Amino acid sequence: TSVKICWIGLGNMGLPMAAHLHTAGHDVVGVDLSADARDAAGAAGVRTADAAVTAAAGADAVVTMLPKGAHVRTALLESGALDAAGDNALVLDCSTISCAEAREIGAAVAATGRRFLDAPVSGGTAGAQNATLTFMVGGATADLGAARPLLEAMGTRIFHAGETGAGQSAKMVNNMMLAMNMQSTCEAAVLAERLGITPQTVIDIAGVSTGDSWALRNYYPVAGPVTSAPSNRDFTGGFSVALMRKDLGLALDAAAVHGVDTAATAEVARRLENLIADGRGSLDFSSLIHLVDGTAAA
Numbered sequence: 275t276s277v278k279i280c281w282i283g284l285g286n287m288g289l290p291m292a293a294h295l296h297t298a299g300h301d302v303v304g305v306d307l308s309a310d311a312r313d314a315a316g317a318a319g320v321r322t323a324d325a326a327v328t329a330a331a332g333a334d335a336v337v338t339m340l341p342k343g344a345h346v347r348t349a350l351l352e353s354g355a356l357d358a359a360g361d362n363a364l365v366l367d368c369s370t371i372s373c374a375e376a377r378e379i380g381a382a383v384a385a386t387g388r389r390f391l392d393a394p395v396s397g398g399t400a401g402a403q404n405a406t407l408t409f410m411v412g413g414a415t416a417d418l419g420a421a422r423p424l425l426e427a428m429g430t431r432i433f434h435a436g437e438t439g440a441g442q443s444a445k446m447v448n449n450m451m452l453a454m455n456m457q458s459t460c461e462a463a464v465l466a467e468r469l470g471i472t473p474q475t476v477i478d479i480a481g482v483s484t485g486d487s488w489a490l491r492n493y494y495p496v497a498g499p500v501t502s503a504p505s506n507r508d509f510t511g512g513f514s515v516a517l518m519r520k521d522l523g524l525a526l527d528a529a530a531v532h533g534v535d536t537a538a539t540a541e542v543a544r545r546l547e548n549l550i551a552d553g554r555g556s557l558d559f560s561s562l563i564h565l566v567d568g569t570a571a572a
């Protein structure tokens with residue numbers, strides 16, 4: 275059955291995800307502050323509205339795919355979108371935000387009688403484009419049951435991580451590992467190149483050996499072997515340095531609260547910060563390689 279969906283945030287991830295729901299036959303109205311993002315949505319066949327409160331009027335579901343918790347609060351709660359949505363609307367936040375923020379927003383949604391799930395994703399922009407995302411969901415089992423048809427139009431794996439906020443906790447630890455795997459892949463890639471081994475050789479061997487990782491096989495930071503990797507398009511698109519820095523900040527904050535020594539996470543966060551200071555915050559995070567090969571200012 276067709277669901278009336280208000281989709282807020284039509285960026286690198288949000289637009290392809292919203293487009294899949296549109297293709298699946300749902301009545302999707304998208305919202306984004308950026309005119310370019312709205313134009314891209316129009317070109318992809320996704321209808322847009324100027325304001326979230328308009329798009330949300332009477333919606334069965336409201337989905338947010340925004341950079342940070344503050345944006346979710348503004349676009350969902352302060353804009354009036356939540357109150358405009360249908361009485362029993364399902365609110366899905368697919369952004370990566372802190373588990374504390376997810377619980378706080380979830381409580382605000384529940385206070386209006388509506389349903390909330392934190393449903394952050396993994397799989398990158400390719401996963402969003404190919405509808406092969408992994409969803410990590412926090413919230414009530416029954417609400418996840420209701421959301422499932424929508425999630426299945428955008429992804430292939432759906433995990434119920436636990437109560438509200440648990441999806442974000444799972445996503446956060448995943449991204450810690452991703453960041454460190456990328457840093458290690460960058461260091462290995464530059465050293466391999468200087469030792470005269472081709473990138474393809476590194477991937478062929480390490481990809482089936484103990485050095486294997488998603489970063490190695492999907493996001494190799496040297497142009498050439500992985501056609502879809504951001505390194506093949508001058509590090510544009512993909513998952514930005516600024517967003518990965520944000521995710522590591524969430525992880526470091528949680529680690530501080532729980533007394534966990536996260537030395538490697540802190541080091542990668544520091545490097546991402548250097549890239550941001552060097553004006554490279556909007557490039558894909560595999561551009562960490564530019565600090566390893568010395569082309570960015572350390």
Ligand code: NAD
Nearest residue numbers: 283285286287288306307308341349369370398399512513
């Ligand atoms: P993005 O910056 O490409 O897109 C965010 C969009 O939100 C932008 O178009 C921006 O204009 C819009 N926006 C911001 N505030 C708004 C508001 N108040 N109202 C309406 N629109 C608003 O980011 P992205 O790469 O699509 O990532 C979105 C979220 O998904 C982030 O939390 C990120 O950490 C997470 N994520 C990203 C990836 C990835 O590979 N890019 C993978 C997994 C998870």
